[in-house]
Amino acid sequence: MSIPTVGPRRRKHIAGLLVLSVSILLLLRNLCWTPPASFSTEVPGQSQEDCPLTVILAAVQRDNLTVLAQQSGIRLGDDLVIYVADDPNAPIPMNKGDEAMVYLSYLIDNYDALPELMVFMHAGRTSWHNNAILHFKSEPMVRRLRRSFVRDQGFVNLLCDESFRCANLFKATDQGYPSYILTRERHGKGSLESQYDKFQEIWDAIFPSQPIPLSLGCPDGAQFALTRQTARGVPLDRLKALRQWIIDTQLKSFQAGGVFERTWHMIFQGTSNSVACYIPHECFCSLYGICFGTISSSPDTLLNEATSSGNEIYEMSRKLGRMRYLGDQSPSSVIDSELAGISKNEIGPGKAGLLEYMAMLEANITRQTLDLDALVGKASIQTM
Numbered sequence: 001m002s003i004p005t006v007g008p009r010r011r012k013h014i015a016g017l018l019v020l021s022v023s024i025l026l027l028l029r030n031l032c033w034t035p036p037a038s039f040s041t042e043v044p045g046q047s048q049e050d051c052p053l054t055v056i057l058a059a060v061q062r063d064n065l066t067v068l069a070q071q072s073g074i075r076l077g078d079d080l081v082i083y084v085a086d087d088p089n090a091p092i093p094m095n096k097g098d099e100a101m102v103y104l105s106y107l108i109d110n111y112d113a114l115p116e117l118m119v120f121m122h123a124g125r126t127s128w129h130n131n132a133i134l135h136f137k138s139e140p141m142v143r144r145l146r147r148s149f150v151r152d153q154g155f156v157n158l159l160c161d162e163s164f165r166c167a168n169l170f171k172a173t174d175q176g177y178p179s180y181i182l183t184r185e186r187h188g189k190g191s192l193e194s195q196y197d198k199f200q201e202i203w204d205a206i207f208p209s210q211p212i213p214l215s216l217g218c219p220d221g222a223q224f225a226l227t228r229q230t231a232r233g234v235p236l237d238r239l240k241a242l243r244q245w246i247i248d249t250q251l252k253s254f255q256a257g258g259v260f261e262r263t264w265h266m267i268f269q270g271t272s273n274s275v276a277c278y279i280p281h282e283c284f285c286s287l288y289g290i291c292f293g294t295i296s297s298s299p300d301t302l303l304n305e306a307t308s309s310g311n312e313i314y315e316m317s318r319k320l321g322r323m324r325y326l327g328d329q330s331p332s333s334v335i336d337s338e339l340a341g342i343s344k345n346e347i348g349p350g351k352a353g354l355l356e357y358m359a360m361l362e363a364n365i366t367r368q369t370l371d372l373d374a375l376v377g378k379a380s381i382q383t384m
């Protein structure tokens with residue numbers, strides 16, 4: 001592994017790829033993950049949480065790299081690698097397959113010097129791929145990530161959200177599975193039978209000579225944490241073959257990417273682990289140190305409420321943003337009717353009552369955000 005220079009914010013900017021390190025602490029890095037000496041019965045403690053990680057972001061040119069770096073959630077000793085997939089100079093063979101192309105290219109190009117701990121994410125900093133109780137933000141996911149848990153698991157999806165509880169659990173029929181559960185879109189206009197054949201064809205390409213499991217499923221989002229050891233359990237040639245499949249397939253770009261969204265867990269953990277279905281409150285506790293079980297005897301119910309609140313806050317914020325925008329436009333009946341719709345007729349013609357309504361919304365957002373953050377804070381087993 002090349003020795004990075006020690007110093008304040010090392011920044012390397014190649015077209016299409018941004019590498020940002022926050023003061024590399026070499027000593028820390030080398031000590032990291034060292035197993036306890038055999039004579040010791042001590043469980044690796046807090047120091048394991050300090051192990052550096054590398055966040056690999058799949059971005060596009062319209063993303064603001066400054067904002068991505070600011071809101072990455074990385075801390076001292078961590079690295080951030082941003083691929084700008086639609087930059088012609090990005091170090092990927094082709095902009096196809098969405099984030100899957102970026103993730104595979106990173107793993108292939110760095111195979112012999114992978115970081116101990118990697119987090120693969122989309123550039124969108126606030127997105128439905130993220131968790132409602134953390135305001136759908138990427139930053140707290142990275143910041144809170146319990147690195148020792150990832151090390152023990154080898155691979156873990158970053159989405160714990162209650163709304164996604166086993167949402168995509170599929171059971172094979174006699175014919176197997178229809179292809180759209182991998183590609184998100186019915187393949188062609190063919191018969192149902194051709195859907196099943198297509199699934200088989202894709203499966204054989206991704207998992208050659210492996211039987212199709214009876215059930216499969218995982219959280220959506222294609223965002224996960226991965227250890228070097230688990231990554232290197234997949235031979236380099238196999239990673240290259242997977243990437244080549246993306247390049248060669250007749251599927252559309254997003255369909256090819258979608259196939260990986262539903263299969264990453266099996267690529268890294270084997271097809272015998274075809275169902276990655278987490279219990280949300282346990283997932284939050286293990287992965288982010290938010291343990292509702294420490295403050296409630298029904299952690300599930302509490303998480304449910306917190307999730308609803310997170311969703312409401314998001315919805316109210318969206319409404320408020322739209323109202324601000326409409327408020328700045330010249331008055332028209334179209335705007336009047338949209339405002340009436342959003343506010344359930346609380347806002348009348350000519351924007352009457354708009355300001356009051358916006359003030360109420362804003363107050364509600366603030367109050368509910370404080371309540372939710374306080375609850376999450378109370379359930380947190382580590383200070384953040």
Ligand SMILES: *[C@@H]1O[C@H](CO)[C@@H](O)[C@H](O)[C@H]1NC(C)=O
Nearest residue numbers: 062063064065066067068070
């Ligand atoms: C990126 O965001 C920063 C911070 O909000 C802003 O100052 C800057 O102008 C933005 N850059 C571009 C290219 O939009």
Ligand SMILES: *[C@@H]1O[C@H](CO)[C@@H](O)[C@H](O)[C@H]1NC(C)=O
Nearest residue numbers: 316343357360361363364365
């Ligand atoms: C704001 O909160 C108040 C008090 O809980 C509630 O009556 C009102 O309906 C809320 N308004 C909106 C737009 O959410």
